[in-house]
Amino acid sequence: MRPAPPRLAIRDLQVRFGGRPVVGIAEFGLGEAEIVGLAGESGSGKSMTTLAVLGLAPTVGATVRGSIQLDGLELTRLSQRALRDIRGRRIAAIFQSPATAFSPVFKVGSVVLRALRLHGMSRADAADAAARAMRQVLLAPDLLDRYPMQLSGGQLQRVAIALALALRAEVLLADEPTSALDVTVQAEVLELLRGLREREGMSVLLISHDLAVVAELCDRVAIMRAGRIVEQGPASQVLSAPRHEYTAELLAAVPRIGAGPGVTG
Amino acid sequence: MTVYVARRVALAAVVVAGVIIATFVIARVVPGDPAATWAGPHASAAQVAAARRFLGLDRPPAVQLLDYFGGVLSGNWGLSVHTHQPVLSDIGTAAPASLELVTAALVIALVVAVPLGLVSARWPGGAADQAIRAGSILGVSMPIFWMALILQLVFSQHLHWLPAAGEYSPGLLFTSPLAHITGFSLIDAALTGNWPMFGSILVHLVLPAVVVAAYPAGLIARMVRAQVLDTVGETHIQMLRALGFRERAVLGRFAMKLAWNPVAAAVALVFGYSLVNTFLVEAIFDWPGLGSYAAASVATLDTPAILGVTLFIALVYVAANLVVDILQAALDPRIRLR
């Protein structure tokens, strides 16, 4: 099914929080230029997985055991300094509520430029890369001079994507990127994510509780429940012919326009 | 933003008016006859009566209030019954030294407390945090006058590291006299390149400033810790971590920028408080500021002077709060761009 080894390979991942196990993933992979969905209800451990991949689990008091490999590099055994090099540079993340993802007292561009310079770019190069990335997400570069409260949710999310672009990350962890956005804006952001795969060859992990979004964008999908993956496979297959009853339940809960009550697509 | 500033200024003006009235009311409650004090202990009845007319004390209270109000606003804060000088000019001579002391104390407090607060927030619950918390609470629990005496005894009397009292070495009065430009000794010394004097003042400033800095330092350390910890779980902080910034930068630069707002407000609040604290300390260190002036006024029951000092400090307080309000608006785009 997967000819090339996965870019991001998770094996026997166990995350514990407050003494309880919250994530238990036996095997999960994210290949090159692939969009994989991690779907499930709130509280199923999806966000925790993201934190674990970034090595940020300790910041919320969670412990991690198991293997997370990025192109063969074992992330769980890296020093903090090595992890900091990887964060942003090779693995980027965008968050659910873009309005709170940017510090309110800093201009948006300030964060972008600082991040770029943190990872080695000169001031001039950073400015160029930022401007170029902004145009790629169809935003005017001078919007970088604004404060987060002056930009809409959709614009902020696009800036976040631009940041990942400018950093030339290999993997993008998108945690509910469209949940806080209007439907029309959602479509634009999803289109941008698709473009990341197409043009940049980025691997995107799309975390969402919205199966409609997953269906539209993802090549493969994994269904999470209570921290475990109950089913995974090609999106078209999993979403049309689910093998696990939980997947079927989730699908049944998705509202369809024009369908009568209790009828699944 | 202009609307915000205008509103703040208007509110401050209302408060100032109330302060002036309150001060006047307190004056009426004072026992003892200011006219008699003015005329002196050996004055005749006629002289006391003349003094009363001179001081305007024979007019009806409402008129006196209006006079006082108008006087205050036009710079006439009455005459000190003790020095017979205009109270405002007395205050003008004495105030700069106190303001210098408080400013120095606040600088020390910020320099010491902000890093400590950040360390506390970085490893909350750890040994350093507990120690810093205990230290901060100790700082705000210090009886200032006692701390002043103890420090004076230890550092001056026993260790001879620092001078015991005064604003500068008395000998310098002759060798490097201080020019009077702004009234602020340190600034005047620096402006005229009078470095021996500058150094001497600085050295004399250390002990009193450290004493006055104890309370603000404790307050600021706690505040920084609380503010930074409040933001620690928020999404934008996680995003900064996810971008690869060191925790030190995440807290020290990004979280701290958010924290400056409430910290600045706290500094304003504590400015007035510290100014009054200097009263307790100035006598002990023989620092020629407002506190010494106020102490003398209280001792001689010099009502106009006492009220003048009270009014002055209340005004400084209101002004400090106003400045911080405006500064907060300027620093925080969320307020400025509303």
Add this chain to the structure above:
Amino acid sequence: MIEAPTPADIPAAALPRGQALRRGLRANPLLVVGALAALLIVVIAVAAPLLAPFPADAGTATHPFAVLRPPSAAHWFGTDQVGRDVLSRVIYGARISPLVAVIVLAIACLIGVPLGVAAGYFGGWVDEVIMRVTDIFLAFPSLLLALALAAVLPTSLTSLTIAISVTWWPWYTRLIRGQAASVAGRPYIDSCRALGIPHWRIIVRHILPNSVTPLIVQVSLDVGGVILTASALSFLGLGAQDPTPDWGLMVAEGQNYFTTAWWVVTFPGLAIMVTAFAFNLLGDGLRDLLDPRRTLLS
């Protein structure tokens, strides 16, 4: 992303019971230390006649032949400038400061809470008037206003208490007003009014209970502050008079002999510091314990 819940949604917490309380105490060693120390001071104050080796020295007794003796086996804290045992006076002094604090804060609450409730609940011009007056009082740093008042009233411990009370109530008005306003703004209060429930019942049933926790925290935090203010005023001679064994007064009296007889100033001052410290630790610890946000983040 894991986010801390917004504080607006959390109701005022009640004192945690049982296991939660034990966990809270273990996480807060400073609170335990503060509480024990405060308790110890109260015990000392109550048991003063039993603990003080020379109880009469706390009163009018003087011993001209035992003046300024350094600390020894007979006088652990030495003797002062008229020969009185410093230890006994310090012990008796424990009766004064905390008592002043209790009275001041009681008065402050009695004045401040009703005003704050009125301002917050009724809003409108009532709110404006009360808050402007409060602001004017708040414009004077408390020590300053207390100083001005104490200077014009006849010097005594009573005047001092009154002076400090007058300067302290505004903080409580502001605090309670905030609480009352936030509760009064909630939709269910409107429903209560629509049902014809009288104002006073709404206030007692809904507004006041919400204010209890922040009030307790503020009071416990303020005890230390009042003690410091009172001792500062006594130091300036505006409070208790000789021979009352007030700690601030003792420091003032001992000033002149300080360079040779350090014990006369050191021990009373130390007592002030330790007492203020203990109550501040207690107040601080209580705030941490009762603040729901803090416990969630720990």
